[in-house]
Amino acid sequence: MKGQGKMVLNSRLKWVGLVGLVLSAFSLFVHFLLARFTEDGVIEYQSSITVFSWRPIFESANFPRTSPMYRRLWGPIRHLESLHPDANPRGNYAVTDPSSQTNGFIFVRIRGGFHEIRNSICDVVAVSRLLNATLVIPEIQSTTSSKGISSDFKSFAYLYDEDQFMAALAKDVNIVKTLPKNLKWARRKKEIPSFKVRYSASPYYYLNQVLSVLKKHSVVELVVPEGGCLQAILPPELEHNEELQRLRCRVAFHALQFRQEVLELATKVLFRLRAPGRPFIAYDPGMTRDALAYHGCAELFQDVHTELIQHKRSWMIKRGIVEGKLQVNSAKQRLSGSCPLMPEEVGILLRAHGYSWDTIIYVSGGEVFGGQRTLIPLHAMFENVVDRTSLTTPWELNRLYGHEANIITSSPRTPPPIEKEMKHEAWKTSGPRPRPLPPPPARPKSYNIEGWWGWVAESDNEPESTVMELRTNAHKLLWEAIDYVIGLEADVFISGFDRDGNGRPNVASLVMGHRLYQSAALKTYRPDRKEVSKLLEEIHDHLYHANHTWLKSVRKHMRKRLLDGLIEASTKSKPLSFLSHPVPECSCLRYDSNETSFHASSPSPQSQVQAALRVAHRCPAWMDNDLILRSKDKDNEEDLDEDDSTSSGLFFRRSGENHESGGGDSNNKEEAQLDDLEELEGGER
Numbered sequence: 174m175k176g177q178g179k180m181v182l183n184s185r186l187k188w189v190g191l192v193g194l195v196l197s198a199f200s201l202f203v204h205f206l207l208a209r210f211t212e213d214g215v216i217e218y219q220s221s222i223t224v225f226s227w228r229p230i231f232e233s234a235n236f237p238r239t240s241p242m243y244r245r246l247w248g249p250i251r252h253l254e255s256l257h258p259d260a261n262p263r264g265n266y267a268v269t270d271p272s273s274q275t276n277g278f279i280f281v282r283i284r285g286g287f288h289e290i291r292n293s294i295c296d297v298v299a300v301s302r303l304l305n306a307t308l309v310i311p312e313i314q315s316t317t318s319s320k321g322i323s324s325d326f327k328s329f330a331y332l333y334d335e336d337q338f339m340a341a342l343a344k345d346v347n348i349v350k351t352l353p354k355n356l357k358w359a360r361r362k363k364e365i366p367s368f369k370v371r372y373s374a375s376p377y378y379y380l381n382q383v384l385s386v387l388k389k390h391s392v393v394e395l396v397v398p399e400g401g402c403l404q405a406i407l408p409p410e411l412e413h414n415e416e417l418q419r420l421r422c423r424v425a426f427h428a429l430q431f432r433q434e435v436l437e438l439a440t441k442v443l444f445r446l447r448a449p450g451r452p453f454i455a456y457d458p459g460m461t462r463d464a465l466a467y468h469g470c471a472e473l474f475q476d477v478h479t480e481l482i483q484h485k486r487s488w489m490i491k492r493g494i495v496e497g498k499l500q501v502n503s504a505k506q507r508l509s510g511s512c513p514l515m516p517e518e519v520g521i522l523l524r525a526h527g528y529s530w531d532t533i534i535y536v537s538g539g540e541v542f543g544g545q546r547t548l549i550p551l552h553a554m555f556e557n558v559v560d561r562t563s564l565t566t567p568w569e570l571n572r573l574y575g576h577e578a579n580i581i582t583s584s585p586r587t588p589p590p591i592e593k594e595m596k597h598e599a600w601k602t603s604g605p606r607p608r609p610l611p612p613p614p615a616r617p618k619s620y621n622i623e624g625w626w627g628w629v630a631e632s633d634n635e636p637e638s639t640v641m642e643l644r645t646n647a648h649k650l651l652w653e654a655i656d657y658v659i660g661l662e663a664d665v666f667i668s669g670f671d672r673d674g675n676g677r678p679n680v681a682s683l684v685m686g687h688r689l690y691q692s693a694a695l696k697t698y699r700p701d702r703k704e705v706s707k708l709l710e711e712i713h714d715h716l717y718h719a720n721h722t723w724l725k726s727v728r729k730h731m732r733k734r735l736l737d738g739l740i741e742a743s744t745k746s747k748p749l750s751f752l753s754h755p756v757p758e759c760s761c762l763r764y765d766s767n768e769t770s771f772h773a774s775s776p777s778p779q780s781q782v783q784a785a786l787r788v789a790h791r792c793p794a795w796m797d798n799d800l801i802l803r804s805k806d807k808d809n810e811e812d813l814d815e816d817d818s819t820s821s822g823l824f825f826r827r828s829g830e831n832h833e834s835g836g837g838d839s840n841n842k843e844e845a846q847l848d849d850l851e852e853l854e855g856g857e858r
């Protein structure tokens with residue numbers, strides 16, 4: 174019956190979709206018709222494109238692209254413009270035919286979520302190269318067919334393109350799809366030697382302990398349970414250590430390509446995001462239950478959410494993942510910058526920095542703990558907050574998952590049994606009359622502890638995952654893959670948190686690392702959570718009515734952190750995950766030889782940044798083609814970063830704000846009020 178209802182609903186949805194399509198086609202037609210008669214008809218059309226459940230609303234049709242304000246919010250980071258990706262082998266690193274000599278097969282089983290899978294794959298490729306071994310395409314445990322996913326995919330192929338992976342690395346490592354038959358058989362009988370490897374195992378561990386076993390048995394199995402298996406920063410005395418890092422980059426940024434269907438849908442989403450013709454922000458809240466539990470941030474939530482986080486934390490303490498007490502002062506943790514920034518806080522930062530209420534914000538990440546409720550303040554501040562679900566249709570997603578077997582959902586988990594506690598005997602015999610009423614009849618306790626609430630209240634263990642949940646976890650990987658692509662391509666990226674449930678760099682960190690590699694100059698905000706908490710405390714009582722001085726300090730902070738945050742990542746994130754900060758190994762510098770060079774006596778701010786990131790390698794000559802083109806509008810941007818004339822109080826208001834002409838010459842010392850007034854009067858529409 175339920176299924177029928179669903180089908181009816183489904184077909185009804187399809188009809189609604191069809192009618193919607195027809196209607197929007199009609200409205201397009203009308204707009205074009207109007208456009209022939211009115212001058213600004215085209216603009217009108219641009220701002221009213223309907224995309225699925227999202228209908229973008231913009232304050233004004235024409236979006237200024239030439240103002241300093243535009244460049245402050247959306248333009249490239251000038252200091253990083255000369256940084257370019259270069260992960261090719263350098264110097265005398267032998268690019269030989271790796272298949273000519275092999276010490277044996279390495280078979281890998283990887284556990285963990287999206288970012289852990291990525292880290293692990295890069296690591297095992299580097300290890301295979303280190304040992305001159307043949308790598309069998311790794312098995313990703315969370316997408317093996319036992320997890321309820323479609324049988325169309327083998328585990329690796331659920332997420333990534335196998336052929337691309339093998340082809341892209343053909344010169345580096347010998348990769349095969351499966352073990353030879355005899356070894357496969359041995360593996361099934363558990364006769365091949367197996368190593369469970371630590372998160373940051375040293376390369377010498379492999380050379381000294383694994384290699385001899387590999388040579389002897391010509392196969393080893395590596396189990397990678399922690400999201401990585403090789404030190405992020407390799408010992409400098411290791412031969413070719415930098416080349417191994419560049420190999421990791423080639424794996425992560427070139428060989429690991431999502432499977433065709435995922436890429437196609439991601440491209441569609443990107444296209445829909447860009448349809449209104451405006452730049453957009455990708456925001457990853459980074460609020461997963463694991464991360465919140467690990468960092469002791471339970472009290473930032475309420476009621477059952479707090480309980481759920483604490484439950485996880487006690488589980489983590491039991492397993493030794495967390496060292497520390499169960500009860501943590503979350504307010505203190507937050508002030509010290511150990512907790513994620515809440516969506517509301519990120520929203521305030523963005524508004525304070527100058528992004529107007531009609532900015533497009535794409536919320537990414539497979540899990541936002543606390544659900545839509547925590548996003549409400551963000552929706553209140555920004556009109557165009559979208560996510561994966563508002564830019565795809567259910568059938569597009571279903572096609573992505575492939576043909577999945579129907580799962581007959583059994584009745585929900587029964588809560589743990591309860592003991593009846595009726596005190597009839599006591600009642601009969603206790604004391605003289607009048608007696609209290611007899612106890613009420615036993616009410617099944619499951620009345621208030623159904624489902625997940627039941628196990629939080631009754632059991633110390635997490636419930637076993639159902640096949641449905643395992644399947645959802647696999648789907649989550651695909652969602653994260655789509656969001657990864659969007660985050661990579663976004664004009665601006667900001668994340669609320671950069672750590673996962675083990676205190677290590679999370680998906681957002683990997684996105685930031687990839688952006689640093691691929692397009693370093695794209696704006697990637699890395700606010701200092703400690704500073705931000707302090708700033709927000711200052712206006713605690715009137716969050717939405719900040720004054721001019723405060724706004725200015727936020728802007729200064731955001732601007733400063735574009736670079737400071739990057740330099741901080743090189744000392745704090747890189748030692749934990751190479752992919753979160755693949756610089757300087759995988760980047761090169763492209764600068765005009767006529768400019769003040771890198772070693773000039775008075776270093777420019779640009780070269781200071783390069784020095785801090787320790788990038789010294791010059792890009793190969795073939796990259797220099799468009800250099801002259803690029804340096805053209807440099808002068809205009811010279812003082813852009815220092816331009817702080819634009820600001821507006823009461824930034825929560827919808828209109829009458831952000832009309833900044835960006836003249837750049839208003840006196841910073843002027844009264845805040847006067848400044849606001851000027852902006853109101855001299856604003857451009």
Ligand SMILES: *[C@@H]1O[C@H](CO)[C@@H](O)[C@H](O)[C@H]1NC(C)=O
Pocket residue numbers: 267276303304305384
């Ligand atoms: C791997 O092959 C290279 C090049 O032939 C050789 O220099 C290196 O010693 C080999 N390493 C191992 C661990 O066999």
Ligand SMILES: *[C@@H]1O[C@H](CO)[C@@H](O)[C@H](O)[C@H]1NC(C)=O
Pocket residue numbers: 711712720721722723
């Ligand atoms: C602006 O607000 C901050 C924080 O509330 C306060 O400390 C400061 O005195 C205010 N400045 C002015 C000029 O009102």
Ligand SMILES: *[C@@H]1O[C@H](CO)[C@@H](O)[C@H](O)[C@H]1NC(C)=O
Pocket residue numbers: 765766767801
């Ligand atoms: C650099 O200077 C040389 C002459 O000193 C000139 O020919 C060349 O065009 C200059 N290159 C650029 C990119 O300005």
